Amino acid sequence: DAGVTQSPTHLIKTRGQQVTLRCSPKSGHDTVSWYQQALGQGPQFIFQYYEEEERQRGNFPDRFSGHQFPNYSSELNVNALLLGDSALYLCASSLKRATTQYFGPGTRLTVL
Amino acid sequence: AQSVTQLGSHVSVSEGALVLLRCNYSSSVPPYLFWYVQYPNQGLQLLLKYTSAATLVKGINGFEAEFKKSETSFHLTKPSAHMSDAAEYFCAVSDHLGGGADGLTFGKGTHLIIQP
Numbered sequence: 001d002a003g004v005t006q007s008p009t010h011l012i013k014t015r016g017q018q019v020t021l022r023c024s025p026k027s028g029h030d031t032v033s034w035y036q037q038a039l040g041q042g043p044q045f046i047f048q049y050y051e052e053e054e055r056q057r058g059n060f061p062d063r064f065s066g067h068q069f070p071n072y073s074s075e076l077n078v079n080a081l082l083l084g085d086s087a088l089y090l091c092a093s094s095l096k097r098a099t100t101q102y103f104g105p106g107t108r109l110t111v112l
Numbered sequence: 113a114q115s116v117t118q119l120g121s122h123v124s125v126s127e128g129a130l131v132l133l134r135c136n137y138s139s140s141v142p143p144y145l146f147w148y149v150q151y152p153n154q155g156l157q158l159l160l161k162y163t164s165a166a167t168l169v170k171g172i173n174g175f176e177a178e179f180k181k182s183e184t185s186f187h188l189t190k191p192s193a194h195m196s197d198a199a200e201y202f203c204a205v206s207d208h209l210g211g212g213a214d215g216l217t218f219g220k221g222t223h224l225i226i227q228p
Contacts, residue, residue: 004155033215042116042202043156045215058215090155092216098208101216103148103156 002027004093004104012110013081021076021107025093032074033101034066037088049074050097078109086111114139114205118219126227131190133222135177135203138184145186146204146216147177156202162186173197198226 005024013019025032031050035043045058049068063079072093078085088108092101119134137143144163148156160171167179177188186203200223204216 042218
């Protein structure tokens with residue numbers, strides 16, 4: 001049973017650039033949520049995608065956007081990167097927004 | 113709005129001793145509560161969850177947690193610590209099993225150190 005997978009594992013960008021992170025949900029899941037975990041902090045909710053639409057959003061600026069594909073995989077896009085965007089980005093999947101969320105290993109983004 | 117407070121950013125116990133990690137929550141509706149563990153350079157693994165079925169919840173790796181509404185607490189315990197338990201532990205709350213309107217709200221985490 002395939003768990004949640006994320007790519008890439010690590011990424012280094014410079015300020016002002018744009019980045020795309022990818023997530024494939026656990027087999028049988030159709031809902032993807034994204035979280036940002038800054039160093040030494042707990043994860044913070046960015047947004048959730050279900051049926052290819054953004055359903056819920058946390059307190060993050062419009063520079064953070066996403067997409068969900070028909071196969072339920074998802075992308076997180078961040079534009080105009082800031083130093084403060086350096087973090088571990090976690091993807092979690094669930095079924096019909098109604099079951100426990102299972103997390104992937106994360107993508108470590110470093111902005112220089 | 114919901115919130116989670118984890119008392120103690122670092123907890124150190126001896127191998128074989130009782131592990132107690134504290135979590136207090138704030139929620140205006142009946143909460144769903146979770147404990148996740150994070151090993152270095154890895155994602156989050158679900159230890160256990162409270163969904164109102166039973167106040168004492170048993171999880172993986174010998175961990176359990178007790179929901180106490182009167183104390184708004186959901187403390188995590190394990191009778192006997194093992195070296196492999198050394199990790200970061202996060203308590204989370206939601207108004208919905210699947211994350212709710214604001215997703216999961218996490219505490220800042222407790223780093224568990226096991227002394228040999």
